[in-house]
Amino acid sequence: MKNKFLVLGITAALIFACEKDNTPDIVINDNSVINNISGGEGTDPGVNTVNLSGVYTENLVLDSEIDYVITGPVLMADGTTLTIPAGITIKAQPVGVNAYIAIQQGAQINALGTASNPIIMTSNASSPSSGDWGGLVICGKAPINSTADGSEDTATSEVGGLSYGGNTPTDNSGNIQYLRIEYAGGAIDGNAELNGLSLYAVGNGTTIDYVEIYEGSDDGIEFFGGTVNASHIVIVNAEDDSMDWTEGYTGTLTDVYIQHGVSHDKAFECDGYNTDFSNEGGYYSAPNVTNVTVVGANDASEAIRLRAGTQGIFTNVVLNDFDEGFDCDGDTGDNPTGQGVLDGNLGVIDVTFNNVTTKLKNDTGYTFTEADFISGDGNGTGTDVSAWGTGWTVGVN
Numbered sequence: 001m002k003n004k005f006l007v008l009g010i011t012a013a014l015i016f017a018c019e020k021d022n023t024p025d026i027v028i029n030d031n032s033v034i035n036n037i038s039g040g041e042g043t044d045p046g047v048n049t050v051n052l053s054g055v056y057t058e059n060l061v062l063d064s065e066i067d068y069v070i071t072g073p074v075l076m077a078d079g080t081t082l083t084i085p086a087g088i089t090i091k092a093q094p095v096g097v098n099a100y101i102a103i104q105q106g107a108q109i110n111a112l113g114t115a116s117n118p119i120i121m122t123s124n125a126s127s128p129s130s131g132d133w134g135g136l137v138i139c140g141k142a143p144i145n146s147t148a149d150g151s152e153d154t155a156t157s158e159v160g161g162l163s164y165g166g167n168t169p170t171d172n173s174g175n176i177q178y179l180r181i182e183y184a185g186g187a188i189d190g191n192a193e194l195n196g197l198s199l200y201a202v203g204n205g206t207t208i209d210y211v212e213i214y215e216g217s218d219d220g221i222e223f224f225g226g227t228v229n230a231s232h233i234v235i236v237n238a239e240d241d242s243m244d245w246t247e248g249y250t251g252t253l254t255d256v257y258i259q260h261g262v263s264h265d266k267a268f269e270c271d272g273y274n275t276d277f278s279n280e281g282g283y284y285s286a287p288n289v290t291n292v293t294v295v296g297a298n299d300a301s302e303a304i305r306l307r308a309g310t311q312g313i314f315t316n317v318v319l320n321d322f323d324e325g326f327d328c329d330g331d332t333g334d335n336p337t338g339q340g341v342l343d344g345n346l347g348v349i350d351v352t353f354n355n356v357t358t359k360l361k362n363d364t365g366y367t368f369t370e371a372d373f374i375s376g377d378g379n380g381t382g383t384d385v386s387a388w389g390t391g392w393t394v395g396v397n
Contacts, residue, residue, distance in 0.1 A: 087114075130237075145248030216237070245271065245285050246272075257382075270310045284311050285312065289314045302327045329363045
């Protein structure tokens, strides 16, 4: 999925293209709506149900004794914090991308579950399915390469027109631990989409640890630039790419388990920059990815696609049941993916291929050998999801 910076108005259905947020700030009036309904169908008498939607200009602290239902966009404004206690389940009305949670620039989320009491964000449908709601969006002030390097310019998100980007690599959008996001993601059209977890220019002052995306309609997690580090990630049955990065993402990913379902695209889709616009910042995505296990569906598909000049080092990887392991795409112009291989900035160290027909495909315009890209073939052990994923994940084989 590529960021086309399309804007979906909160209270209107108008969609229009927008590359950069160089226009005056959009003022959104505080239209927060909290409806307290005592009892109600499907609840015990005396139990409160609270509907969440609108812009929150003060801190929002959720109560584990209350049933929360997301009925529209929930926008945390600059300077506010959304606090979510361990063990709570938040449900969203099945209205697609019209219901989501967004942590805007300058806001934070404090969602600290535990292995025995994870936080769950899921659908409110009686028979939930992928794409029921829009998932969690976080917008930070870390660098993106779709704006000039070192600038404070911002871009706008695909859905909601939310500003993101800047020049603060250590930006802090809060803390997330032991969170499961279910049945999220989806598209307004082919250009504007939400994922299970959408990370826009999130800085490395943010904690993202122990997160599962389950049965998502679009990507599991997508990084739009930024520097955030994420660890202990589980993505099960994402219908598009499980892990996606673009716009100069330069964080680290540690202990990642991906399991494909019947409908899926890539396990990793990795772009150096957003090819729908330009690499104004003049640099490419270059994360370090360590301890990865990908379980494919034994079909004609690619596990990891590397394109648009992306760089990055994969270490300790296991790929199971794919037609292609690594597919490198690019050219000798603005998309020098192959040059990264020759320079030692793109490749894999210690990898095991199980039932993979083609280990490496080179469509970059550069000449290099399999040995230039792969070191330690047969030495990968992947991640031990059975050790760190027990108790809080679902659907893991």
